[in-house]
Amino acid sequence: MVKKIITSFALFLISLLCFSQDYNADMKVTRDDLKSTSYAKDSIANALIIYDYGNAFIDRETFMLTCQIKQKVKILKKEGIDLGVIEVKLYKGKSSSEKIEDIRGTTYNLENNEIVKTQLKPSAIFEEENEKYTLVKFVLPNLKVGSVFTISYETRSRFITKYQPWYFQSSNPVLYSEYNTSIPGNYKYHVKLVGGFKLDVNESKIEHNCLEVARGGSADCVVSKYVMKNIPAYKPEGYTTTDFNYISRIEYELNEILYFDGRVDKISKTWKDVDKELKTDANFGRQVSKKSLVKKVLPKDISDISDKLEKAKAIYQFVQNNYKWNEKYDRYDVSVKQTVKEKIGNAFEINLLLENLLTNEGYTVYPIMISTRANGLPTKIYPVLTDFNYLILKVTIDGEDYYLDATESYLFFGELPYRCLNQYGRLMDFEDGSYWEDIKLDEYSTISHKVSLKAFSDDEFKGLIGSKFSRYHAHNPKNTYQQNSISYKENKANNYKNIIIENHDVIDTGTDSENFEETINFSQEPELIADKIYYNPFIVKFFEINPFKLQERTYPIDFGYKDSYTYILNIDLGEKLKVVELPEQENLILPNNTGSFVFNVDLTDNKLTLIFKLKFDKIIYEPEYYNYLKMFMSKVVKTQNNTVIVFEKT
CATH class of the missing domain: 2.60.120.1130 (Jelly Rolls)
Structure with missing residues (x-):
């Protein structure tokens, strides 16, 4: 039995060695790359990303965030030809826009056992403009099943707060993905690895004086290298939330900037800071527990109900029956007063109206900011308010907790819409401080x-x-x-x-x-x-x-x-x-x-x-x-x- 296991393991190693010789994980295209017709680990893959390389750094001369991209792709099926249409979004700001330079592309085919190269022409590069971004599109020539193509380009941006994220995983399998970064010490980022795969390489070192400014100012850089190998394709299927929760990638959130003159600009804040801001926010804190907003709204026959739970249910049904959700989630321009008047509002307005009515009747109610299933899980590492797109309530009656959402007429008291079942949210307690609340469903x-x-x-x-x-x-x-x-x-x-x-x-x-x-x-x-x-x-x-x-x-x-x-x-x-x-x-x-x-x-x-x-x-x-x-x-x-x-x- 032992001999059988060892023999099987040896055969497995040999198969891996043979597989590794099929494709070369670099930008050089070989005859082996072109002869290979499949990918052993994913027999139904439309294409294989053989090599994916990124290098992001702050340019020494222009101080622009620069990102160099290189990629080599094998087309395995007809549907994979679509990968030869490359799109790059370049964002626009009030005073600056992102740029793209040095676009190169080559298609390789094997004809009569000879490698034939077809270069990307400038005429195959297009631009589409809108208010928010420029879409740069280029199409690789002469692509067919069996082709290998390579692309490379460089982007430049002054939007340092949006350090370039890196996606290791895609809708096709990836053989090798490498991301290199050089981040000056005066830029402090939260770095987050998303997805279920571990890094094969995770190295960092200090490069001294990577940036120099006038009057002798300089900064050291943290130079990092991240590598993943043999990454399966992300293939969507039912019984899940948004793909964005699970596609393997590295993300960056700017925490603070240390200027050369000694100033410190805190970009990312603590929850204590956020709680303080939201408490006085016109769209949130100032709409919570305000008797004046719901004065004379609730009928007397509901106010007169003596049983606490029955009264709460009646208030809940009153909102369901008399106020319509407009199917919007907006957290801005919230007005409970306007909702009372027009009988319609977004999720924040409908549920804040319910919060005010319950609070006005003596109930202890807490708003909970959540992210819907389609919006992704909010990060717990640091506060990111844009992660939240929805509001529900928590009310405690006779020691029992109930989660409430009055946007849908079919909901029973204590039920949430399916879109809200996304593990946890941030309960906003403006007296003792907010905290993470698990949305548990045991029934x-x-x-x-x-x-x-x-x-x-x-x-x-x-x-x-x-x-x-x-x-x-x-x-x-x-x-x-x-x-x-x-x-x-x-x-x-x-x-x-x-x-x-x-x-x-x-x-x-x-x-x-x-x-x-x-x-x-x-x-x-x-x-x-x-x-x-x-x-x-x-x-x-x-x-x-x-x-x-x-x-x-x-x-x-x-x-x-x-x-x-x-x-x-x-x-x-x-x-x-x-x-x-x-x-x-x-x-x-x-x-x-x-x-x-x-x-x-x-x-x-x-x-x-x-x-x-x-x-x-x-x-x-x-x-x-x-x-x-x-x-x-x-x-x-x-x-x-x-x-x-x-x-x-x-």
Whole structure:
């Protein structure tokens, strides 16, 4: 056994050596680069970025932030040819604009075993202008499957506060990525490595007197080198937040500038500084807990409610029913007064209106600044207010905490919209100081279908489906039904293609409950061959296809909430049917008991009971779970699609 393992490991090393000879991780294009037709670690890749190089520094003469870019790319599939269209954004300021210089590009092809080079022509370089930036676009010539192209250019910028970030990862695999920086000691940056990959090289040293100014002033530089190798492509897939949370890169945020004359300019501030500013901010702090903003807004019958929780729910529903969200998130130009007057506002205005009404009735309420799932996670390293694009509330009633958002009419008291489920936010306590608040959801969101089939008669079943959706699974049906109940029922009828709906009743409790329930009476003609019935018992399917299809996933699987699905089918066989064949049971568990799937069919006293239960016990699964989830869901989908019970008519 030991010998077998050693032999396998040796073969693995040999394969790596062979692979490393296929492509040369530098700017020189070789015959081997052109002959290679695939990338062993990603067989479906459209292209391979063989070499990606950046060098950013402050120029000694112009004091401009300069960035030199070099890249070598192999086209593996037709879709990869699009990579030969290069776009560079050059930002404009009030007194300065970024520049690009020395654009070069070459396409290499192998023709009759000879390397043929085609140079980028100036006529293939274009510029598009708008108010914020100039878009420079250039197109590599003579690209086709099998080509290798190289590009290089240099950008220059006076916007020192925006030190050039570097993306190690892209939508295609990267063989080698290197970023070099030289940062003068009088510029203090927060440096942040984003993504799940570690650096293969992380080196820094001091270069003395890298910058010199008049009157003998000088600065030392921190010279750094960062390298990543064999970086998988970032491929988007469901059950995640924004790509920006996970694509591997290095980012820079200017903290302070030390001028040569001794002045210090603090750019990045502490949360204590930010709290102080926001407390007096006209768009935020001055809109919080102000009785004058909501004077005589709340009806007396709500103010007179004695039960604290019931009163809070009534206030919440009052805002939901009388004020409309304009689907904007803006944190600027916030006016609760205007929202009261016009009955419409953005997320900050709607929820600050709710905060004022609750506070005015004696509740302890805290605004929480968050970033939506589509906006990315806010950094915890230092305050960056632009990371936050949304506001929710936290209210404590009789020792119980509730998170509130009144923007959506279908939300139950204590629920947040799905867009807000992004792990944590910054709770703003203007008396004792702000702090990070984890947005925890311990309850499961569930879907359950209970199907009862009555005795088989005239070659058809008669049945009843009782469905219940809770919490986040209830949001969509609640919202859709409230918008148009007739359309909701019509769509439901169209979705159930294998049954005929004879009656459809909906129990819509609106914001009085976190549930949505409905019952459907139906008839169904099963597949009948001779005297046998071949019956797929899943009238309702939770997953028609496997949502996990990637060869490899490098970022977490984020459901947003804990999930549970239940399907129970009861058939009274009566005297006209008997069971010929039953499916086998299934019982699967995800690693560390983080999920389970149970499928069982029981036949007792001529009554058949089928039970299907699926649970996900984690909100976020680390990438290491991906292959397990993929196989797990493959079994779930197969069970729903391929299960057959065979009956025989008697």
